[in-house]
Amino acid sequence: MDPRSAYVHIPFCHRRCFYCDFPVVPLGDRADGASSGSIAAYLLLLHREIASSPAGPPLATVYLGGGTPSMLTGAQVAGILEALERRYGLAPGAELSLELDPASFDEARLADYLAAGINRVSLGGQSFDDRVLAELGRRHRGEDLREAAGWLRRARRRGELASWSLDLIQGLPRQGLAHWDGQLAEAIALEPPHLSVYDLSIEPGTVFERRLALGELALPPEDLAADLMDLTWGRLTAAGYGHYEVSNYALPGHASRHNRVYWSGAGWWGFGMGATGAPHGRRRAHPRTRAGYAEALASRAEAPAEDGEGMPFDERLMVGLRCREGVNLERLARQERLEPSLLDGLRRRLGDYERRGLLRVEGPRWRLADPEGLALSNGVLREMLAWWQELERPLPQAHPAPAP
Numbered sequence: 001m002d003p004r005s006a007y008v009h010i011p012f013c014h015r016r017c018f019y020c021d022f023p024v025v026p027l028g029d030r031a032d033g034a035s036s037g038s039i040a041a042y043l044l045l046l047h048r049e050i051a052s053s054p055a056g057p058p059l060a061t062v063y064l065g066g067g068t069p070s071m072l073t074g075a076q077v078a079g080i081l082e083a084l085e086r087r088y089g090l091a092p093g094a095e096l097s098l099e100l101d102p103a104s105f106d107e108a109r110l111a112d113y114l115a116a117g118i119n120r121v122s123l124g125g126q127s128f129d130d131r132v133l134a135e136l137g138r139r140h141r142g143e144d145l146r147e148a149a150g151w152l153r154r155a156r157r158r159g160e161l162a163s164w165s166l167d168l169i170q171g172l173p174r175q176g177l178a179h180w181d182g183q184l185a186e187a188i189a190l191e192p193p194h195l196s197v198y199d200l201s202i203e204p205g206t207v208f209e210r211r212l213a214l215g216e217l218a219l220p221p222e223d224l225a226a227d228l229m230d231l232t233w234g235r236l237t238a239a240g241y242g243h244y245e246v247s248n249y250a251l252p253g254h255a256s257r258h259n260r261v262y263w264s265g266a267g268w269w270g271f272g273m274g275a276t277g278a279p280h281g282r283r284r285a286h287p288r289t290r291a292g293y294a295e296a297l298a299s300r301a302e303a304p305a306e307d308g309e310g311m312p313f314d315e316r317l318m319v320g321l322r323c324r325e326g327v328n329l330e331r332l333a334r335q336e337r338l339e340p341s342l343l344d345g346l347r348r349r350l351g352d353y354e355r356r357g358l359l360r361v362e363g364p365r366w367r368l369a370d371p372e373g374l375a376l377s378n379g380v381l382r383e384m385l386a387w388w389q390e391l392e393r394p395l396p397q398a399h400p401a402p403a404p
């Protein structure tokens with residue numbers, strides 16, 4: 001099926017946060033799309049890529065992520081949407097999302113984004129606590145977050161913005177239950193229709209990785225991390241949010257349609273430096289540097305590492321288990337031509353989790369149980385992956401196609 005979604009990567013940030021390993025280009029605290037030659041040059045490449053990409057049906061979801069897309073002006077965001085519309089068209093009612101970072105935009109710029117057609121915003125708040133934000137290497141402070149959330153609430157009340165999401169990070173250094181409870185209470189009070197709550201993960205090459213190695217990062221122990229997740233679930237579900245994916249909560253009607261495309265296995269286009277797309281289910285990663293991206297664009301080559309690879313079976317399984325809809329195991333096994341012995345082993349393994357109350361079977365579909373399974377999901381998924389690796393073979397091995 002032709003993709004009906006597009007992810008567009010805007011790689012610029014003011015500075016690199018201490019936990020971040022995304023493909024980003026730090027431009028300094030004062031940089032802005034209105035004056036930056038680097039941003040203008042990148043947008044030229046991005047427009048060239050979109051205009052020269054294979055045609056497809058109108059897009060039902062578009063996500064401008066980063067990086068810090070709110071470093072772009074309203075006109076630059078409008079230009080990207082127009083380029084996508086020229087190439088593919090935008091379906092009626094398309095979800096058009098933009099990531100915003102507090103302190104990188106103001107209310108006037110928000111109005112420009114909405115005038116350009118953006119109808120959903122994802123606000124990268126992470127924390128309300130200035131001490132925590134400084135420790136994360138974030139540029140904004142709690143007051144910037146509260147102010148930006150206020151603009152979004154007002155825009156929604158005026159009917160100019162269909163929905164918005166607030167990102168928070170849990171499991172931070174020295175985070176205790178009382179502190180996290182206060183953070184959740186403050187988030188709920190801002191009435192975001194959608195909340196994404198991510199676990200802090202320590203990525204290779206980051207400042208946090210170095211600090212951890214030096215013993216300077218006191219992360220919550222595993223049992224406290226599980227309690228923090230339970231607290232998140234309890235607080236947010238009590239406030240009316242549905243838990244529709246491990247890290248995502250939404251009021252009725254506000255689940256992200258674009259996120260569901262990733263988790264459902266449906267294809268999407270990826271545009272820009274470091275972007276990953278999966279048109280027709282085949283994953284394609286773009287180079288993570290501007291020079292590499294420009295070079296690849298010149299020859300229309302893709303990054304070699306993942307070029308043309310379908311999403312691996314274990315990843316499709318894990319992605320499916322994370323979703324409330326679950327995964328149809330038999331169908332997935334048929335699609336992947338999984339060997340019967342492997343399918344049996346997998347069924348037994350999943351059965352163990354079901355007996356422990358961590359997985360649930362509904363007809364042909366398996367999914368993480370809710371709430372216990374979702375709260376413990378990272379542990380379950382880690383265990384599952386480790387189990388696959390113990391089989392000492394890449395999974396699944398498709399049966400060779402019969403000779404013609």
Ligand code: SF4
Pocket residue numbers: 012013014015016017020021022024066067068101124
């Ligand atoms: S603002 Fe976001 S993308 Fe940019 S460095 Fe920080 S975490 Fe990474």
